[in-house]
Amino acid sequence: MDIDDIHPDARAVLERRRSLGLGPLHELGVRRVRFLQRLTEAMGGTSGPAVAATTDMRVPGPDGDIDVRAYRPEGDGPYPTVVFFHGGGFVFGSIETHDALCRALATESDSVVLSVDYRLAPEDPFPAAVEDAYAATAWAADNPEKLRSTGELSVVGDSAGGTLAAVVALMAAEREAGIEREGVTVETDVVPDIDRQALLYPGVGVAEGQESVEEFGGLVLTQDDLEWFRDCYYGDEATQRHPYADPIHADDFAGVAPATVLTAGFDPLRDGGRAYAAKLVGDGVDTTFEEFDDMIHGFATEIGRIERAQEAVEFVAADLP
Numbered sequence: 001m002d003i004d005d006i007h008p009d010a011r012a013v014l015e016r017r018r019s020l021g022l023g024p025l026h027e028l029g030v031r032r033v034r035f036l037q038r039l040t041e042a043m044g045g046t047s048g049p050a051v052a053a054t055t056d057m058r059v060p061g062p063d064g065d066i067d068v069r070a071y072r073p074e075g076d077g078p079y080p081t082v083v084f085f086h087g088g089g090f091v092f093g094s095i096e097t098h099d100a101l102c103r104a105l106a107t108e109s110d111s112v113v114l115s116v117d118y119r120l121a122p123e124d125p126f127p128a129a130v131e132d133a134y135a136a137t138a139w140a141a142d143n144p145e146k147l148r149s150t151g152e153l154s155v156v157g158d159s160a161g162g163t164l165a166a167v168v169a170l171m172a173a174e175r176e177a178g179i180e181r182e183g184v185t186v187e188t189d190v191v192p193d194i195d196r197q198a199l200l201y202p203g204v205g206v207a208e209g210q211e212s213v214e215e216f217g218g219l220v221l222t223q224d225d226l227e228w229f230r231d232c233y234y235g236d237e238a239t240q241r242h243p244y245a246d247p248i249h250a251d252d253f254a255g256v257a258p259a260t261v262l263t264a265g266f267d268p269l270r271d272g273g274r275a276y277a278a279k280l281v282g283d284g285v286d287t288t289f290e291e292f293d294d295m296i297h298g299f300a301t302e303i304g305r306i307e308r309a310q311e312a313v314e315f316v317a318a319d320l321p
Contacts, residue, residue, distance in 0.1 A: 001215070006266050007294040009306040014219065014296065025089070025221070026228035030122065033092050041096045048103030048303050059139040062131045062187050063124075067117040069095045070147060071106040077148035080111040080195075080321045083137045083168075087159025087298065089203070089229035090121045090129055098158070100303040104310060105156065108317035112147050113156075114140055118164070122232040126245050127184040129233075133164040134171055134186060141192035152321035154196040155257075158300055159269070160229075162202025166247045166259075166276070169197040173255035184244050194257040198316045200300050201264050203229075205248035205272035205279075212270035220297040221268055248276055253283035260319040262300075262312060265293035288319055 006014075025033055053072045058065035073079060082105060086098040095102075095115045106113040118132035137155060144151045157165035174181070175191045206213065206226065217223040234240040243250040259280050263273040270291070277289040292299070292308055300312045 001265060001293070003266070005294055006296065007306070007308060009302075009308065010266070010294065010296045010299055013299075013302055013305055025225045030091060030232070037092050037094065037097060041094070048100030049107045051103050051106050059136055061135045062185060063119065063128065066132050066136055067095065068136060069102070069115045071102050071113040071115070072148070073106045073110050073112070075110070077112070078144075078150045079148060080109070080152035080154065081140050081144070081147050081149040082106075082109060082111045082113045082154045082156050082320060083140050084113050084115045085118065085133055085155070085157035085161030085164040086115065087157070087161045087301075088120075089225070090126075090160045090233035091229060092120065093160070098301060101158070101301050101309075101313065104303050104313045105317060108313050109320045111154070111320060112149060114147065125233055125235055126239055126242070129160075129164060130167050130171075130184055130244050131186070133168050135188060137168050137172070137192045137194070138188045138190040142188075142190045152195050153192055154198065154320050155194055156198040156200070156316065156320075157202070158200035159298065160203050162199035163204050163246065165197050166199055166202055166204055167244050168192075169194050169257045169259070170247050170250055170253070171244060173253070173257070177255060181242070181244060183242055195321045196260065196319060197257045198260040198262075198319060199273070199276070200262045200312065200316065201267050201269050201297055202261070202273055202276065203269055204246055205275040206269050207272070210268075210271040212272075213268045216266050216270070217268045219266055219268075223268070226268065248272070248279065253280055253285050256280070256283075256285050258286035260288045260316055261290075262316065263289075263291045264295035264297055264299055265291055266295065267297040269297060290315055
């Protein structure tokens, strides 16, 4: 694929980042990356559509309460529930960084979207994010009345959040089958009945030497950035092979919720996402796959800047209950 084939909107976003003089994330380090994130949030980023209401809440988690934000669409409800996990390599990202995306998702899917502020690495490496993600999903499943929910439940995430959505769907299916894996603590007896998982350019199955890693490392994420994220979150290669760390390593996807997998053509994570979708299909999971071939990593968060970001939200929303 030729770099000239990147969509003009995406090229403009890349140029904007270059004009700000931002270096690779791993060179900035955790503190500066998070400082720049907070600065961007304070200045205001892209704005999503208006929703009927947003409600900031706290739900029980394995290491204290977890901050969440519920986005309610227009109408009296009840609505299906979407539990959303933000991206950021498990190192940064927040409810605020993905506010526009969650607003658009709530509007297009006519669902209440519950965005989860899970713990971040390196302070809280694996399995902290997984435990928080599962706990928040179990709470949503067990408290439909608090969300004005129909009881229908989906998990959605982008990038690292896509990994978490895939893991939560896998955990729910395995716990329903009586399978519990060492290394991840689940403090609730609730097993969420997940109707759909939607993974936007997820960080699954990514490996050195993949064509997409070699060709597109550097557009948004460098190869060193990917290694930095791995070091912060997983710590070592053995941990990365845990199916709840990277679900590409699961042996069997029987009973896992139907999936929507979306990849970006100019994304180093592209080939991992392709491989995961193929593995789901191979195990008989009803899977919808779409590649936005002229897009870059993270494009769905650029509501208002990249036209196809809205298209991606509409594509995902169409598959949700």
